[in-house]
Structures are given as structure tokens and as C-alpha cells.
Amino acid sequence: MRLKTIEKLCCPFDKGDLQMEVFTKDTGMNVLEGILSCTVCRRKYPIVHGVPIMTPDEYRQEALEKPFFEPQKLMQEFQDDTALS
Numbered sequence: 001m002r003l004k005t006i007e008k009l010c011c012p013f014d015k016g017d018l019q020m021e022v023f024t025k026d027t028g029m030n031v032l033e034g035i036l037s038c039t040v041c042r043r044k045y046p047i048v049h050g051v052p053i054m055t056p057d058e059y060r061q062e063a064l065e066k067p068f069f070e071p072q073k074l075m076q077e078f079q080d081d082t083a084l085s
């Protein structure tokens with residue numbers, strides 16, 4: 001999703017402003033992985049493959065999102081992949 005589009009998003013619960021932490025983006029201005037955090041309620045929304053996951057709490061899948069809240073682990077796996085190839 002384009003950076004400009006993400007900047008226009010707000011928290012679906014309280015319409016709070018979202019702060020974005022970008023992990024990876026492509027050569028354009030599209031964010032591929034990152035985290036949006038609400039400045040009001042502190043909820044965090046991962047951006048997975050360019051799509052912000054902003055579903056209500058009860059529909060969220062922790063297993064799917066977990067790696068995105070462990071960026072160091074993610075980075076470690078990435079480095080392992082690079083070493084093998």
C-alpha cells in the first residue's frame with residue numbers, strides 16, 4: 001500500500017492518529033511490512049504484504065501477526081536465508 005494512503009488511515013476504534021514504523025518497502029513508495037500504532041489506544045496494526053490489518057480484535061490471528069512484532073527475529077531469519085543462497 002502506498003505511503004500516502006497509509007498516512008490517511010486512522011484507528012478504526014477511536015479515529016486516533018496512527019504512527020507508522022516501516023520495516024520494508026519496495027522501490028516505489030509502497031510499504032510492504034510495518035506496524036501502525038494508534039497514539040490514543042495503543043493498539044498495533046501490522047502491515048502484511050502491503051495490506052494494513054485493521055480487523056476488530058476478535059478476528060485477529062495472533063499466530064499470523066506475531067512475527068511482525070518481533071522484528072529482530074524477522075531480521076535474523078532474513079539473514080539466515082541470505083547466507084544459504
Ligand SMILES: [Zn+2]
Pocket residue numbers: 011012013014015016038039040041042043
Ligand atoms: Zn485507537
